[in-house]
Amino acid sequence: MARILIVDDEPGVREVLRRLVAAEGHVATVTGDTTAARAELGSGSFELILCDVNLPGESGLELVHEVVAGDTEVAVLMVSGADDPQLAETALGLGAYGYIVKPFRNSEVNIGIANALRRRRLEIENKAHHERLEQLVAERTAELGRSREETIHRLARAAELRDHETGQHIERVSRCSQLIAQRLGLPPDRCELLRIASPLHDIGKIAIPDSILHKPGPLTDDERRIVETHTELGHTILADSREPLIQLGAEIAWTHHERFDGGGYPRSLVGDEIPLAGRIVAVADVFDALVSDRVYRSALPVEEVVHTMRAEQGAHFDPEALEALLSAIPEAIAIRDRFRDEERHMRLIPAPRHSEGPPVGSPSLVLPNVRTSVSRSV
C-alpha cells in the first residue's frame, strides 16, 4: 500500500485516477493545482505523485523539477493530455519515472504505478546499500590509518626507549610539532601528517651501538660523530618510500638536528635549505626536553625555557617556527601536562650511568643557560 498524490485540474480525470489507485489498495489524495499539491507535500509524506502537465497557473513540470531537486524519495509519474514526445522527454529528463498520455487505459495506469513504486523501492535500497558501503569504506580507512599510526608510534617508541626516553616524549613532540605547524598556518592535512611522522625523528638511534649510546662520561669526538649519524641512519631506514608519511619521517629524521644558522648536522644546511618539518621538530624536540622532567633532571621553569630558546632565535631555531611555539605556550604546556610521564614508566627506564648530563641521543642543546645540564648532548 502506497500513499499517492494525484494532481490534475480535470475533476473527471482526478476521480478516475482516485478510483484506480484505491482499487489497487493504495491511499489517494487528490488536488487540482500545484499550490494545493505543494501544501499536501508539505504536510504529508507520499511515495508517488501522479501529475498532470497542463495545470492552471503553472506547468506540472515545475512541480516535478522541485520535487526531484528537493532530494525527496517521492516518485513522479506524468499523466498528460499532450501526446508530445519532446514534452515526455523533458519530463523524463527532469526525473519523472514515466509519461502516460490521456486518454489512458486503466491497465496502463496500474502498470505505470506498479513500475514506478518498484523502481522507487529499488532506488532507495540501492542508495541505502551505497551509504552502507561508503560507511564501511570510511570505517576501514580510519582503521587502517589508526593501525598505521600505531605501528609508527611503537617503532618510534622502541628507538626512544633505547635512549632513556618514554613513549610520552614522542607523543608530546608529535603534538607540539602539530601545534607549531598549525600556528604557522599550514594546511590541516599537513599538520596531521606532521603529527604522525614526527615521532620518527630519532628512529636512527636503533642503529647506534649501546656501548656509545649508554656510555658513562663524556664522548670522544669519534663517538660523538657516531651518535650524530642517527640522523642519516634514520633517513636511510625510512628513505625511498612511496608513502608521503614515511617520506616526511625520513626528511625529519635527516634534518631535525640542523641549525638555522648552518651550525647543525649532518649537512650543515642553512635557513630555508632545512625542510620546514625539520625546523619545526627541532623546536618541539628541544622545547620538550627542557620543559619536561627527565630521568636525569627536573623540568626547567617555563620562563627560563622561553628565555633560553628566544636567545637562540635565528641561530639554533627557525625564527618563525620558534615564534609560532612561543605564541602558543599555554597550549604547549597543556600538551606537556596531558602527556606527562607516569612514574611507573620513569622507573622502568634505566637512569644513565653518568651523572653529569642527559643521554647522548638528546636533542641538540648547547644553549647558554642550560649548558651545564646538557653539555653532553648532541
Ligand SMILES: [Fe+2]
Ligand atoms: Fe635526534
Ligand SMILES: [Fe+2]
Ligand atoms: Fe626526541
